[in-house]
Amino acid sequence: GIQVEQSPPDLILQEGANSTLRCNFSDSVNNLQWFHQNPWGQLINLFYIPSGTKQNGRLSATTVATERYSLLYISSSQTTDSGVYFCAVGNTGNQFYFGTGTSLTVIP
């Protein structure tokens, strides 16, 4: 299967700070999504981004498929951004390979 590495594993930020989360993957993919897992366990879609750049409010993401990595940017972080962020990739049907996540804590 595809190996997915996320960094950093843990991140603590002051409210208002910016951050960059990274996802490296070991094979070519045609599906890449970023998720935020809320405290109750549900995975919330952030971006479907197998290539290119997208922005949604304070969040943006860039995937460079040829170099096998994706970045998630969070600007002006808020306490509600706390949680675990997952990168998931796939290249066969809808089978996803997940990274181990980045646990983000935003302190007021």
Add this chain to the structure above:
Amino acid sequence: KAGVTQTPRYLIKTRGQQVTLSCSPISGHRSVSWYQQTPGQGLQFLFEYFSETQRNKGNFPGRFSGRQFSNSRSEMNVSTLELGDSALYLCASSPRTSGGFTDTQYFGPGTRLTVL
């Protein structure tokens, strides 16, 4: 549109029992996938169903099985439960065209299974 729904949300079973979890996809979505999340192994793919056929299967023992009905609702079954089956089970749905290209996946809230 209503999101992906999963029932039950919480379940407690004892070793050796079997359990059935249910997932209703977003209306119009034909693909349903199941994942297991544990602290030790993270999120792992179980299987995917499309038009009532299993399309992909992850590396899990035969005790884990599933099916999909004509209305795209899906169930997964775990027989002879073991302590290690305690996990959050997540279901995802996507439109998935017959061309087989990957689509955005939408996850349900999960079923938290505890095996005692």
